[in-house]
Every structure is written in structure tokens, then in C-alpha cells.
Amino acid sequence: MKTLWVEVENSRYSIEIECGLLNLIPDRLRQYGMSDEWVIVTDENVKRLYGLDLLNRLQSKGFRARLFEVPAGEDSKSLAQTERLYTQLIENRTTRQAVVVALGGGV
Numbered sequence: 001m002k003t004l005w006v007e008v009e010n011s012r013y014s015i016e017i018e019c020g021l022l023n024l025i026p027d028r029l030r031q032y033g034m035s036d037e038w039v040i041v042t043d044e045n046v047k048r049l050y051g052l053d054l055l056n057r058l059q060s061k062g063f064r065a066r067l068f069e070v071p072a073g074e075d076s077k078s079l080a081q082t083e084r085l086y087t088q089l090i091e092n093r094t095t096r097q098a099v100v101v102a103l104g105g106g107v
Contacts, residue, residue, distance in 0.1 A: 001016055001017070001018040001021075002016070002017040002018065003015070003016055003017075004017065022050060022053065022054060022057070023057070025054065025057065025058070026057050026058055026060075026061035026063060027061070029058075029063070030061075034099055035097045035098060035099050036062065036063050036064055037063070037064045037065075037094070037095055037097060037098040037099065038058055038063050038064070038065040038066070038098065038099050038100075038101065039065070039066050039067075039068060039089065039092075039094060039098055039099070039100045039101070040054060040055060040058075040065065040066070040067045040068070040101050040103050041067075041068050041070065041085060041100060041101065041102050041103065042067065042068075042069060042070070042102070042103040042104050043069065043070050043071065043072040043073075043076065043104055044069055044070075044071060044072050045072045045104075046103055046104035047067065047069050050103060050104075051067055051069075051103055052067070054103065055067045066092060066094075068085060068088050068089075070084075070085070
């Protein structure tokens with residue numbers, strides 16, 4: 001595994017790079033003591049490639065995970081799309097402890 005450290009203003013965080021890391025995510029989350037409630041936000045292309053796999057891995061390890069899909073492309077970078085996501089979070093009774101993850105580099 002390769003760990004890179006990013007420093008921004010008064011903050012520092014790590015980025016982990018490793019082959020097959022997707023398989024290790026549920027165990028790493030438990031190791032870090034993160035919430036069991038997860039929301040994955042991704043576009044339709046990344047959902048097909050990685051999103052459903054990550055969702056299934058989290059659920060199989062006992063995480064309460066959901067996946068919210070947004071359309072691919074620049075049009076999804078809008079306040080209307082943000083409002084739609086907030087509505088989904090509310091309708092699904094997402095708690096304040098939930099971890100929201102953006103999967104993919106676009107939207």
C-alpha cells in the first residue's frame with residue numbers, strides 16, 4: 001500500500017493507493033471506527049463499474065448502505081441536483097451520523 005499525505009491550509013489527510021482496495025473498504029471502515037450508515041453518491045457510469053460492487057460489499061459486512069445515482073455529465077453539477085440528493089437523504093431517514101461518499105471523480 002502507498003500512502004500519500006495532502007496538506008491544505010490547516011488540515012492534513014491521507015490518500016491510500018493499493019491494488020484491490022475496493023475489496024478492503026468494509027474492513028478498513030470498521031478499523032477506523034466509522035459509522036455503520038453509508039450513502040454512496042455516484043453517477044450512472046461509475047455505478048455500473050464500481051458502485052454496485054461497493055454497495056454489496058458494505059451490505060454483506062453489516063453496513064446500512066444505500067446508493068444514490070445522479071446522471072453523468074456537467075448538467076448534474078447543479079443546485080437542482082443537490083436538492084434532489086437532500087430530498088433522497090430525508091426520504092430515506094438518513095441520520096446525521098451517516099457517512100456520505102462521492103464515488104468517482106466527476107459529479
